[in-house]
Amino acid sequence: MTSVTPSDPAGAVGDRIKVWFRFVPREGWLPYDTEGLWATRLSADTARVTNIPFLQNGVAEGDIMRFETDADGLHWSKERVEASGNCTIRVLPVPSGPLGPSAHAVHERLSPFGLGGEVFSEDLPLVAFTVPADADLAGIKALLHRGREDGWWHFETGCVTDAWHAA
Structure with a gap:
């Protein structure tokens, strides 16, 4: 630099x-x-x-x-x-849930979509993901909601597009 x-x-x-x-x-x-x-x-x-x-x-x-x-x-x-057209989502595994407090398990669940993510820390396994504009937005949203319903994680959207809302 x-x-x-x-x-x-x-x-x-x-x-x-x-x-x-x-x-x-x-x-x-x-x-x-x-x-x-x-x-x-x-x-x-x-x-x-x-x-x-x-x-x-x-x-x-x-x-x-x-x-x-x-x-x-x-x-x-x-x-x-x-705007890049990308979205930002954040996923925090439920420590007592089926995935435990594992950022790695969160990555594994979302890996079929090819998402790149970063982990906040070992103590706080919050995973922030970039969702590219051309990703399977409907599939990602469905998995995020299913994971929340099944007690895997909590998630939030930090930045989304009209395409995300429409998916």
Whole structure:
């Protein structure tokens, strides 16, 4: 990663940067009010998100964000410039359920759809998935609902599209 220096305050296109998001923490959930997402700089004030948000809603991997850089060199999200068409879903296995607290078991259940996911931590096996725009949205939704009904997991949608709603 190329760092931003005083002689090049904007950084170079293609640099990997972290874009920060501010939000109000949800009651009964993780006590964070910011989340940093890796992104690839596209211009002096835009970047494409390259990882999956665990906390920030309304953003998916591949989205292009406009940001402002503060005096400390942190890049703060201002708005989404272009949606990728991808969706973000988060799945938390029920510790006492048939899958136990296993992020691996969640991955296995969703692997037929080819979804890539990241795990929050071993202590909190929350799995965040990117659902590509061309995925089998109806099949994924059906499995998510069945898993919830069968006590495998809880899930939430962090960012969805009209196609997701229609599936």
